Amino acid sequence: MLDFALMLTDYHLHLRPDELDATPERYFTAANVDRYRAAAEEQGVTELGVSEHVYRFTAALDVWRHPLWRQFAHDDIDEYCAFVREQVDLRLGIEADFVPGVEDRMANLLGARDFDYVVGSVHFLGDHALDMDDYDVWTSGRSPEQIWRAYFIALGEAARSGLFDILAHPDLVKVWGSTHPGRPTPDGDLRRYYELAIDGIAESGIAVEVSTAGLRKAANEIYPAPAFLQMCLEAGVAVALSSDAHHPRDVGSGYEHALGLLGSLGVRELCVFERRKRRLQPITLPGTSGAAIA
Numbered sequence: 001m002l003d004f005a006l007m008l009t010d011y012h013l014h015l016r017p018d019e020l021d022a023t024p025e026r027y028f029t030a031a032n033v034d035r036y037r038a039a040a041e042e043q044g045v046t047e048l049g050v051s052e053h054v055y056r057f058t059a060a061l062d063v064w065r066h067p068l069w070r071q072f073a074h075d076d077i078d079e080y081c082a083f084v085r086e087q088v089d090l091r092l093g094i095e096a097d098f099v100p101g102v103e104d105r106m107a108n109l110l111g112a113r114d115f116d117y118v119v120g121s122v123h124f125l126g127d128h129a130l131d132m133d134d135y136d137v138w139t140s141g142r143s144p145e146q147i148w149r150a151y152f153i154a155l156g157e158a159a160r161s162g163l164f165d166i167l168a169h170p171d172l173v174k175v176w177g178s179t180h181p182g183r184p185t186p187d188g189d190l191r192r193y194y195e196l197a198i199d200g201i202a203e204s205g206i207a208v209e210v211s212t213a214g215l216r217k218a219a220n221e222i223y224p225a226p227a228f229l230q231m232c233l234e235a236g237v238a239v240a241l242s243s244d245a246h247h248p249r250d251v252g253s254g255y256e257h258a259l260g261l262l263g264s265l266g267v268r269e270l271c272v273f274e275r276r277k278r279r280l281q282p283i284t285l286p287g288t289s290g291a292a293i294a
C-alpha cells in the first residue's frame with residue numbers, strides 16, 4: 001500500500017466526534033472513511049490510520065472504571081478492529097490513555113488485538129482531566145506549576161511503560177493557552193518541565209507525535225512546542241505526524257505549519273507503522289516526485 005516516493009502520514013484520526021451519540025453505526029462506515037480519504041488526498045497525505053479512543057469500548061472497563069469511561073464505554077472493540085481491517089484501507093490504531101497502576105490490564109487489552117500502532121495519551125492526572133470541563137484538574141486545588149510538573153512526570157512514565165508506539169500530543173497540558181484565567185501556562189522557560197519527561201521518552205524509544213491539533217485549540221501551537229520537540233530530536237527520538245482530526249475537514253490540517261517546523265529542525269523522515277513495527281520514511285511534499293524537503 002505504501003510507496004516510499006510520497007509520504008505524509010495522518011495516524012491520529014478519529015472517525016467520529018467525541019459526543020456520546022456519535023455511534024459506530026453512523027461513523028464506522030466505508031462512506032465516512034471515503035470522506036477522510038478524499039480530504040487527505042487534497043492535503044497530499046497518503047498514509048492514514050485511525051486511532052479511536054479506547055474508552056469508547058466496553059473492554060476499557062476491564063482496565064479502568066473512571067466515571068467518564070463508564071459513561072462512554074458502549075462499543076465493541078473487536079467490531080471496530082474488524083471494520084478497519086476488513087472494510088477499509090486505513091492502518092489500524094487506537095488511542096489509549098496511560099493509567100498508572102493498571103499497565104498490565106491495558107497491556108492485555110492492547111496485546112489481544114493486531115493493531116498497527118498504539119497512540120498513548122495522558123489526558124488524566126489521577127481522576128482529574130486536563131482538557132475537559134468535567135473532572136477538571138484545574139479546579140482540583142493544585143497550582144498550574146504543580147499540574148505541569150505532574151503532567152510531564154506522567155508523560156515520561158507513559159513513554160517508559162512500553163505500552164505505546166506513539167506519544168500523543170506531548171504537551172497537551174498547554175491546551176487552554178497561556179492566558180486562560182484558571183488554567184494559565186507557567187511563566188519562564190518551560191524546558192524545566194520538559195526535562196521531567198525527556199529521559200523516559202529518550203530511553204523508551206517511543207515516537208513523539210507532532211500534532212497539529214494544538215493549532216485548533218486555545219494554545220494555538222503545534223504539540224509539542226518547538227523547544228520540546230528540539231529536546232526530543234537531540235535525544236534521537238523519531239517523529240510521527242498527525243492531525244488528531246475528529247472530522248474529515250481537519251485531516252492534514254495545519255500541515256504546512258508542521259512541515260515548516262519539522263524542516264526548520266532538520267527532520268527528514270517520519271515514522272510508518274505496520275503491526276506494531278516501525279520504520280522511517282523520507283518526508284516528501286505534496287506535488288513533488290520524491291524530493292525531500294530542504
Ligand SMILES: [Zn+2]
Nearest residue numbers: 095121168169
Ligand atoms: Zn488525545
Ligand SMILES: [Zn+2]
Nearest residue numbers: 012014095244
Ligand atoms: Zn485523539
